[in-house]
Amino acid sequence: MTLSWLQIFRMGLVQMCLGAVVVLTTSTLNRLMVVELALPAVLPGLLVALHYGIQITRPNWGFLSDTSGHRTRWIIGGMAVLAAGGYLAALGVVAMETRFAAGLGLSIIAYALIGLGVGASGTSLLALLATACAARRRAAAATITWLMMIGGIAVTATTVGSFLDPYSSALLLRIVGVVTVGAVLLTTVAIWGIEARVGAQPARADRPMRFRDGMAEIWAEPEARNFTIFVFLSMTAYFMQELILEPYAGLVFAFTPGQSTQLSGAQNGGVFLGMLTVGIAATGLRLGSIRHWVVAGCLGSASALAAIALLGASGAAMALVPTVVTLGFFNGMFAVAAIGAMMALAGQGREAREGTRMGLWGAAQAIAAGFGGLAGAAAVDVMRALANTDATAFGAVFFFEAGLFVLSALLALKVIDHGRGRGATLVPGE
Secondary structure, three states, X not given: OOOOHHHHHHHHHHHHHHHHHHHHHHHHHHHHHHHHOOOOOHHHHHHXXXXXXXXXXXXXXXXXXXXXXXXXXXXXXXXXXXXXXXXXXXXHHHHHOOOHHHHHHHHHHHHHHHHHHHHHHHHHHHHHHHHHOOHHHHHHHHHHHHHHHHHHHHHHHHHHHHHHOOOOHHHHHHHHHHHHHHHHHHHXXXXXXXXXXXXXXXXXXXXXXXXXXXXXXXXXXXXXXXXXXXXXXXXXXXXXXXXXXXXXXXXHHOOOHHHHHHHXXXXXXXXXXXXXXXXXXXXXXXXXXXXXXXXXXXXXXXXXXXXHHHHHHHOOHHHHHHHHHHHHHHHHHHHHHHHHHHHHHHOOOOOOOHHHHHHHHHHHHHHHHHHHHHHHHHHHHHHHHHOOOHHHHHHHHHHHHHHHHHHHHHHHHHHOOOOOXXXXXXXXXX
């Protein structure tokens, strides 16, 4: 049996929970550390880089899910670890207000748990989706589940932002507690029984295989190796603005914590619309290929980042939100097209290695996200020390990120094949 549309939707709920917990750490807590606690932007950048760096273990989780005979336990267990890390991260920020060293130590533990949880749960979920989903539904399934994840991010960021003003430590902990506990409960209900019902349990290995040998088999596949390089470079560009956009809004345009959190929600709302547009146009109307949508998304993102940089110099605060939504829209176009290729390519090559491939690409994305976020935050700190104004400092970093998106578009023209049916299009069944 293969996944029904209802089961795909249920798996999307798990993606939604992942996004809801992670966005608290990458947007709300990041903003509080930089603006309210007046800490250098590189500090939350290092913490977020830690949680992404820990996700280098994604291939291990994928390999375990391939060989253990049961992916559901990794999905639920990983979500529980992620939720614990999310709540501890909020506790760490609160502790930093009075005891910085203790708060920092707690935050390091928390962000390590977040990385482990996302790696175990997310990789196993994607492996199950790639394994059990019919080929003709893979592109649509990728679109649905990622739209739900972005929807969870947007709704969580917007809702938390509206409840967080006026800010207090006790209110922050209550809100984060509700989100994290709810994520574990919803994940358990959503995923329970799907794997067994569709008969998608991976077969246990007849003989134990070392992880290094399994990875060597995948890395020897040219398509998997080249796609890994593309994912790393493009996602570095994608994530550079993640840790600096909200501080930019607060320092340059005087946004409040609630307003800047809502700005993150607006951006992810744009990502949602961009993904939806590609899903309808490419899957339903059969317009364009993955390569077309990836290139368009990269170039559009570059243009939006340049516009955001120019807004700081002009002081046009009213235009910031629509421009950030535009950035999100083109980010979404790029992301869903890349995900469509990833879903299709996961089943190519050696059999029973979907989890390992997803883990490899997830690790490349995570390392790029950590590196990109940290590089963006560190660059802002350096530029703020050198430039006359915050607007100039942030603008220089946004322009650099725009250049990386242009390079990513050029790389996509070489890495993503336009004409072949092996995952090169988003058309169902091809």
